[in-house]
Amino acid sequence: MFTKFIICFLAGTGAGLGTGFAGMSAAAVISPMLITFLHMPAYEAVGIALASDVLASAVSAYTYGKNKNLDIRNGIVMMISVLCMTLFGSFIASLVPNQTMGNFSVFMTLLLGIKFIVKPVMTTKESMTSADPYRRFIQSIVCGLMIGFICGFIGAGGGMMMLLILTGVLGYELKTAVGTSVFIMAFTAFTGAVSHFAIGGTPDMFCLVFCVLSTLLWARIAALFANKASAITLNRVTGIVLVVLGAAIVLLG
Secondary structure, eight states: OHHHHHHHHHHHHHHHHHHHHHOOOGGGTHHHHHHHHSOOOHHHHHHHHHHHHHHHHHHHHHHHHHTTOOOHHHHHHHHHHHHHHHHHHHHHHTTSOHHHHHHHHHHHHHHHHHHHHHSOOOOOHHHHHTSOHHHHHHHHHHHHHHHHHHHHHHSGGGTHHHHHHHHHTSOOOHHHHHHHHHHHHHHHHHHHHHHHHHHHOOOOHHHHHHHHHHHHHHHHHHHHHHTTSOHHHHHHHHHHHHHHHHHHHHHHO
16 A cells, blocks of 8 residues: 555656646656556556546646736637547547557657757747737647547647647747646546546546645646746756656666
């Protein structure tokens, strides 16, 4: 039981920091840790990770919104598209072998971490607002459908893929991208968690409670810090955290 508590606390800590700093989905950290160290079925682990995302993303979105780093209008467009595909992605995930899902989580964690370190996002709010509104609207719908499927499938679309799309395709400034990402993720994570539990049954309640609480605590702390830090600091700190977590899971798994 003590080992389970430590794993859940560490998983929630990493997930909370990732969520608060860069809008990362808890599934990027919690899923592979529960799968690797507690030998939990991948589908159940993703469900717990998505449930952990809900409150952590909501409190992070509130913090970013309070600091005027949240684009609600365009975020809602993407959110609707994401929600349309989340349930479908969750159903497909129930048919996929555990190892496939676990490996994908670890791979995406490492990839995003390296990306933040090597090529940080330095877009300004001025350049972000100069984009064509109609083009951004269409891109938001298309990208939202893709992200929704990935979010339901592995939980990664709620954060990692969304952040990449918002900064790389839609040209968002980093803090606004993170704020918008966690805003959308609060809804997509809730939908994904409900569908996972409806399909897969009741999860391990001990792991669920402690992962949720730990993720919520550290997401709040990270979001407060992130809104005061520079963009380059956010990129590098988050990148290092993701690379270390991903490498540790690969080496110890």
